[in-house]
Structure formats: C-alpha cells, structure tokens
Amino acid sequence: MTTDSSTDSFExxxxxxxxxxxxxxxxxxxKGLSSEEAGEFLGRVLQEVGELFDGTSTDRLIDxxxxxxxxxxxxxxxxxxxxxxxxxxxxxxxxxxxxxSIGLVTSSGHFVTGDDQSGLDQDDxxxxxxxxxxxxxLRAVPVLSEIPKDLPxxxxxxxxxxxxxxxxxxxxxxALPRLPLxxxxxxxxxxxxxxxxxSFVGACSQGRLKNELDDWIHRWKNQxxxxxxxxxx
Amino acid sequence: MSVGxxxxxxxxxGLPTVTVIVRSFRHVAEEMGLPRTVVxxxxxxxxxxxxxxxxxxxxxxxxxxxxxxxxxxxxxxxELEEPYRPR
Numbered sequence: 001m002t003t004d005s006s007t008d009s010f011e012x013x014x015x016x017x018x019x020x021x022x023x024x025x026x027x028x029x030x031k032g033l034s035s036e037e038a039g040e041f042l043g044r045v046l047q048e049v050g051e052l053f054d055g056t057s058t059d060r061l062i063d064x065x066x067x068x069x070x071x072x073x074x075x076x077x078x079x080x081x082x083x084x085x086x087x088x089x090x091x092x093x094x095x096x097x098x099x100x101s102i103g104l105v106t107s108s109g110h111f112v113t114g115d116d117q118s119g120l121d122q123d124d125x126x127x128x129x130x131x132x133x134x135x136x137x138l139r140a141v142p143v144l145s146e147i148p149k150d151l152p153x154x155x156x157x158x159x160x161x162x163x164x165x166x167x168x169x170x171x172x173x174x175a176l177p178r179l180p181l182x183x184x185x186x187x188x189x190x191x192x193x194x195x196x197x198x199s200f201v202g203a204c205s206q207g208r209l210k211n212e213l214d215d216w217i218h219r220w221k222n223q224x225x226x227x228x229x230x231x232x233x
Numbered sequence: 234m235s236v237g238x239x240x241x242x243x244x245x246x247g248l249p250t251v252t253v254i255v256r257s258f259r260h261v262a263e264e265m266g267l268p269r270t271v272v273x274x275x276x277x278x279x280x281x282x283x284x285x286x287x288x289x290x291x292x293x294x295x296x297x298x299x300x301x302x303x304x305x306x307x308x309x310x311x312e313l314e315e316p317y318r319p320r
Contacts, residue, residue, distance in 0.1 A: 026277065029257075059316070062316075066275075069257055083265050085241070085265055085266045086266070087266055087307075088307030089240075089245045090268045090306055091268075092249065092304075094249075096302075107235050107236050164277070164278045165278065167279045171285050173287065174278075174280070175280055180295070183291065189295075189298060209238055220243075225248070226248070226249075229250075229251060229298075230239060231252070231253050232236035232237075233278050
C-alpha cells in the first residue's frame with residue numbers, strides 16, 4: 001500500500017494494521033481495541049521489549065500479545081451477531097473411534113500446487129493480492145481443495161486473506177495436522193485418516209458456503225468418512 | 234464461523250465432528266453451539282501450536298480425539314491450558 005500515512009491520527013494508525021497502509025494480519029486486532037486500549041497495549045509491548053535488552057525471556061512478550069489479541073476479537077456489545085443458535089446439534093460416534101474413518105477439514109486456504117482455485121477470476125494470486133481482495137473473497141463461493149494425505153509438503157501451497165500465514169507456510173501441520181492423525185491411525189487410536197484431506201478459504205460468503213454444504217457432506221460420506229476433524233483458522 | 238456452519242450441518246446429517254479453535258474465537262464456537270470444541274491458547278493462525286512443535290500438535294490432536302470419543306451431548310468446550318511457546 002502506498003497511501004500517505006505520515007499524518008495519521010493514533011486512531012488511524014491502529015486501524016491501519018487491518019487492511020490498511022500497515023496491514024499485518026497478526027495485529028489487525030488493534031482495530032477492535034479502543035484508542036485508549038491500543039495505547040496501553042503498545043506501551044506494555046515497548047516495556048516488555050525494553051526488558052528483553054537485559055536478557056528476559058520472550059515468553060512474557062508472547063503472552064502479552066496473545067492476551068490482547070484475544071481481547072481484540074471479543075464481540076462488542078453493539079455488534080450484530082448473526083450466527084447465535086440455541087440448539088446444540090449432536091451425533092454420537094456410530095462405532096468405536098478405533099474403527100472410525102476420520103476426515104480432516106481446515107479453513108486454512110491450503111491447496112495443491114497446480115490446483116489453485118481461489119474462486120476469483122485471477123491467476124497466480126499472491127498472498128498480498130488475496131489480502132487486497134479480501135472483500136471479493138467475502139462475497140465468493142468457497143472452493144473445496146482436495147489434498148492427498150501423502151502429498152509432499154513442497155507441493156502444498158497456502159494463501160488466505162484473513163490470517164497471518166507465516167506459521168502455516170513454515171509448517172502446514174499448524175493447521176493441517178496430518179502427522180498426528182496418521183500416528184493415531186498407526187497406534188490404532190482411530191480407524192484411519194481419510195486418504196484425501198480438505199481445505200478452503202474460510203473468508204468467504206457464509207450464505208454461499210451454506211449452499212455448498214449438502215454437496216460437501218455428500219462428497220465426504222462417499223469417501224467413507226464417518227467423523228470430521230475440523231480446524232478453523 | 235465458516236467451520237461452525239460445517240460442524241452444525243455435519244452433525245444434523247449424521248457426521249460427528251470435533252473442532253480445534255484458538256482462544257480468540259472461543260465465543261464463536263459457543264455462540265454457534267458447536268458440538269465438541271477444543272480451545273488452544275495460541276495466537277490466531279496457529280491452532281495446533283508453533284511450527285515444528287510436533288509434540289504440541291500431537292497433544293492437541295489427542296485431546297480432540299478424546300473429546301470426539303467421550304462427549305455424550307453437544308456444546309462441550311474444553312480449553313487446554315498450555316501457553317504458546319515457539320521453539
């Protein structure tokens with residue numbers, strides 16, 4: 001982004017981390033804080049950084065950012081909450097977990113190299129472009145990417161306009177836990193991990209997503225999947 | 234909330250689910266009435282744990298499988314206390 005931010009107010013400054021001139025998806029939560037809260041957060045961050053000069057562990061800094069991130073995402077009293085339900089749908093396992101076929105589904109935005117389906121009309125979309133087109137993603141039909149569970153990590157890609165992908169870029173297991181589920185299969189803890197894993201971009205039209213679910217669940221059942229392990233990001 | 238829609242629909246269609254979600258979005262799981270939720274005290278975008286920390290990933294998956302196996306009603310949320318500690 002090249003907009004002139006040299007005269008930003010503090011309010012504009014803290015909001016600019018959320019799809020603005022200083023976009024950083026790990027810190028977009030600043031927009032959810034009041035200016036007073038954001039000021040307190042930044043002051044405490046600087047205090048902890050100052051402590052690091054004298055050899056203090058980074059643990060306190062990590063905990064501080066985590067705590068304020070949680071605070072930043074809490075719903076505001078006046079915010080519209082469109083998906084609040086009173087019922088609690090529940091299906092018990094039909095047979096022991098050790099005999100159950102598990103499907104892994106994540107909203108991480110992973111896909112196989114050469115099978116890039118953003119759902120938007122743009123080839124070779126980068127992470128930066130995805131962030132710039134966040135509003136287009138939020139109107140789009142989500143595309144369910146199929147990922148063979150034995151796919152080499154080098155053939156796995158990730159792109160998502162809604163969260164910081166640095167960790168999942170280093171290690172897909174952060175949101176696509178193939179290894180522990182395969183280990184659970186080897187140990188006899190689960191019946192099996194389904195041979196195909198699934199990922200989509202969770203930042204999508206919620207109405208259009210719901211329209212896709214009959215088809216998605218039909219596909220999963222046809223794969224012999226008997227329970228879902230879900231990982232939102 | 235995308236995954237919340239999946240969980241609710243899957244359960245009504247006879248597919249049991251378990252969801253691993255970071256603490257920032259615990260309220261979403263509770264508002265949407267997800268059947269079985271494991272909450273991790275990790276930063277957004279790191280639900281299973283730090284990159285390369287496969288022991289933590291294994292513990293989180295183990296907790297989720299236990300919840301999948303033992304829950305007897307919907308709306309169960311358990312929160313793991315382990316803080317986020319990258320290696």
